Each structure stands twice: as C-alpha cells, then as structure tokens.
Amino acid sequence: xxxxxxxxxxxxxxxxxxxxxxxxxxxxxxxxxxxxxxxxxxxxxxxxxxxxxxxxxxxxxxxxxxxxxxxxxxxxxxxxxxxxxxxxxxxxxxxxxxxxxxxxxxxxxxxxxxxxxxxxxxxxxxxxxxxxxxxxxxxxxxxxxxxxxxxxxxxxxxxxxxxxxxxxxxxxxxxxxxxxxxxxxxxxxxxxxxxxxxxxxxxxxxxxxxxxxxxxxxxxxxxxxxxxxxxxxxxxxxxxxxxxxxxxxxxxxxxxxxxxxxxxxxxxxxxxxxxxxxxxxxxxxxxxxxxxxxxxxxxxxxxxxxxxxxxxxxx
Numbered sequence: 001x002x003x004x005x006x007x008x009x010x011x012x013x014x015x016x017x018x019x020x021x022x023x024x025x026x027x028x029x030x031x032x033x034x035x036x037x038x039x040x041x042x043x044x045x046x047x048x049x050x051x052x053x054x055x056x057x058x059x060x061x062x063x064x065x066x067x068x069x070x071x072x073x074x075x076x077x078x079x080x081x082x083x084x085x086x087x088x089x090x091x092x093x094x095x096x097x098x099x100x101x102x103x104x105x106x107x108x109x110x111x112x113x114x115x116x117x118x119x120x121x122x123x124x125x126x127x128x129x130x131x132x133x134x135x136x137x138x139x140x141x142x143x144x145x146x147x148x149x150x151x152x153x154x155x156x157x158x159x160x161x162x163x164x165x166x167x168x169x170x171x172x173x174x175x176x177x178x179x180x181x182x183x184x185x186x187x188x189x190x191x192x193x194x195x196x197x198x199x200x201x202x203x204x205x206x207x208x209x210x211x212x213x214x215x216x217x218x219x220x221x222x223x224x225x226x227x228x229x230x231x232x233x234x235x236x237x238x239x240x241x242x243x244x245x246x247x248x249x250x251x252x253x254x255x256x257x258x259x260x261x262x263x264x265x266x267x268x269x270x271x272x273x274x275x276x277x278x279x280x281x282x283x284x285x286x287x288x289x290x291x292x293x294x295x296x297x298x299x300x301x302x303x304x305x306x307x308x309x310x311x312x313x314x315x
Contacts, residue, residue: 001009006217015055027103027105027106027108029108029109029211032103032108032109033103033105033117035077035102035106035108036082036083036086036102036103036109036114036117036123037080037082037083038079038082039075039079039154040080040285040287040288040291041078041079041082042075042079042282043285043290043291044078044169044172044286044287045071045074045075045078045172046071047169047172047173047192048067048070048071048139048172048173048175048176048179049067049071049176050173050176050177050188050192051067051173051176051177051178051179051180051182051184052064052067052176052182052252053304053307053308053311054182054185054188054252054253054307054311055177055180055182055183055253055254056254056311056315057180057182057309058311060180060206063180064167064179065081065085066133066180067176067179067180069128069129069132069179070129070132070136070140070175070176070179071176072114072125072128073125073126073128073129073132073136074129074140074143074172074175075125076121076125076128077121077122077125077126077129077140077143077144077147078143078147080117080118080120080121080122080125081144081148081151082118083104083109083114083115083117083118084114084115084118084148084151085151085155086102086103086104086105086114086154087104087111087114087115088151089227090104090105090111092220093105110187114193114260114313120238120312122144125144126140126141126144129175130138132177132179133178134176136175136178136179139171139174139175139178140175142171143168143171143175143249143279144161146164146167146168146171146251148274149164149167149170150164150168155219155221156219156220156221157221158224158225161200161204161221162200162201162204163197165199166193166195166197166200166291167193168193168196169192169193169195169196170189170192170193172192173188173192174189183253185248185253187244187247187248187251188245188248190245190247190248191241191247191248193242194237194241194244194245195241197233197237197240197241197269198234198238198241199239199286201230201233201234201237202229202234202273202274202277202286203285203286204222204225204284205227205230205231205234205277205284206277207219207222208222208225208226208227208230209227209281209283210283214228234274238274239269239272242266242267242270244262245266246260246263247260249263254311254314254315255310255311255314255315256315258310259307259310261310262303262304262306262307262310264302265299265300265302265303265306266303267298268295268299269295269296269300269303272293272295272296272299273289273296276289278295298311
C-alpha cells in the first residue's frame with residue numbers, strides 16, 4: 001500500500017510539471033501575480049466590517065471609509081502571506097490535484113519574484129493601516145506576524161493550526177472595531193473565534209477526506225487528524241458557534257435581546273454549510289462555497305439586512 005501511495009505521488013508530481021508548463025503558456029506574469037494573491041480569499045476580510053455594522057455606524061461616511069481602508073490593508077497583508085506560504089510548500093502543492101495549478105507550483109512565478117511581491121504587499125498594507133490609526137497598524141502587524149508563524153510553524157501542529165487561524169479571524173474583527181471607534185464586545189470576539197474554528201475544522205475534514213480518496217499527501221498535519229476526531233471537533237464548535245452568537249445577540253450593546261432577530265439566518269447558514277460538506281460532499285474551498293452557493297449568499301444577505309433593519313428601528 002505504501003509503495004502504491006509513493007507511486008501515485010510520483011505520478012502526480014510528473015503530471016504537475018506537465019500542467020505547470022501548459023498553464024505557463026496560457027497565463028502571463030500579471031495574471032499569475034493576481035492568482036498568487038488569491039483575491040477570492042478576501043471574502044474572509046469582510047469581518048472587519050462587523051464593528052461598523054454592530055456599532056450602528058453604517059450610515060457614517062467617516063466610519064465607512066475607515067472600515068474600508070482597514071479591509072484593504074488586511075487584503076494586502078493577507079495576499080502577502082500566500083506567496084510566502086506557496087513558496088514554502090511548492091513541492092507538496094505539486095502533488096495536489098488542485099494546488100499544483102498555483103503559479104509557483106506551476107512554474108509561472110519564481111520564488112524570488114513571489115517573495116518580492118509579498119514584501120511589497122505587506123509594506124503597502126501596513127503603511128495604509130498605520131496611516132489610518134497606529135493601533136490598527138499594530139493589529140495588522142500582529143496579523144502579519146501570525147500568518148508568518150502559521151506558515152512556518154503552526155500549520156504543522158495538530159489543533160494549533162486551526163486555533164491560529166481562529167486567532168487571525170479575531171484580529172480582523174478587533175481591527176475593524178478600533179478603526180471605527182466601536183466597542184469590540186467580548187461576546188462578538190468569542191463568536192468570531194468559534195466561527196473560525198468551525199470553518200477551520202470543516203476545511204480540515206474536507207482535506208482529510210480528499211486525501212483518503214485520492215491517495216495523495218498534500219498537508220503533513222493531516223496525518224494527525226482522523227475523520228472521527230474531526231467529526232467530533234466539528235460537532236463541538238458548531239454548537240459553540242450557535243450558542244456564542246445567541247449570547248451575543250441577547251447582550252447586544254445597542255438594542256439588547258432584539259438582536260436575536262438575526263439568529264435564524266446564522267443558524268441556517270451554519271446548517272447549510274454542514275449540509276454541503278457532509279451530504280453533498282462539496283470539496284470546494286471555503287471562499288468558493290461562501291461566494292458560489294446561493295443558500296450561503298442568501299443567508300448572509302438576510303443576516304446583514306436584518307441586523308441593519310433592527311439597529312435602524314431600535315437604536
């Protein structure tokens with residue numbers, strides 16, 4: 001069996017080289033740079049607008065502008081981390097059926113070019129955040145350090161890999177709140193962490209299931225995750241996510257328990273995501289599911305709409 005896996009890995013690596021050459025002929029430098037930045041992943045940075053939404057400042061132009069600058073800063077710094085991560089994992093990515101099409105693994109970007117791109121993006125993101133508010137700049141810097149530690153250390157540590165990702169999500173919400181001078185509720189930060197753990201463990205389950213079926217090895221830490229263990233973790237964080245959001249909604253700083261009206265779309269969105277992962281065997285990335293599934297898009301739209309409506313009526 002081990003010999004068979006090694007043979008598949010060698011075959012995947014050879015196919016990756018062929019795919020890389022083919023992709024290199026179709027994708028130029030500019031497009032390769034854009035792909036390496038992974039703009040679809042920027043959907044995660046929308047969390048910086050949570051402070052703007054729940055503080056009721058969504059009708060203030062200065063606050064909107066500050067939150068937008070913070071969002072852009074996180075997008076730039078996040079995009080700086082992807083080339084570094086891909087440069088480090090280039091050999092592993094070449095054995096993965098999808099990741100082998102990434103620009104560095106496909107031979108479209110050299111490691112030197114990728115690192116130069118990362119430095120440029122990081123400097124631009126940190127400079128814009130610091131110019132807006134030094135404290136926001138400090139949080140964005142902490143995020144940059146966290147992503148670097150994740151790429152070089154924590155991504156290979158079982159459980160700590162997902163917990164690190166959760167911490168980075170919390171930093172997004174905290175920075176957004178500071179940018180608009182809003183109170184970052186402890187319950188809101190707790191809920192953010194639970195949502196991130198939910199997304200992290202469901203993603204690990206997707207990856208573990210994919211490796212089990214394909215026979216390839218693309219993420220070393222998955223050796224320490226079993227499907228039953230991941231199912232337990234998903235069950236725990238699912239319950240914790242719903243409960244923590246319900247507690248936050250009951251204790252909304254502005255309108256109290258009336259914020260419970262936003263709970264149904266949150267519960268539906270979580271259950272819909274689980275349905276796609278478990279029942280529909282959806283193997284798409286988190287951002288692809290959030291941006292491509294009509295049920296998830298609808299849940300997000302109803303959630304935002306209900307929050308804005310309730311805050312406008314009762315605040």
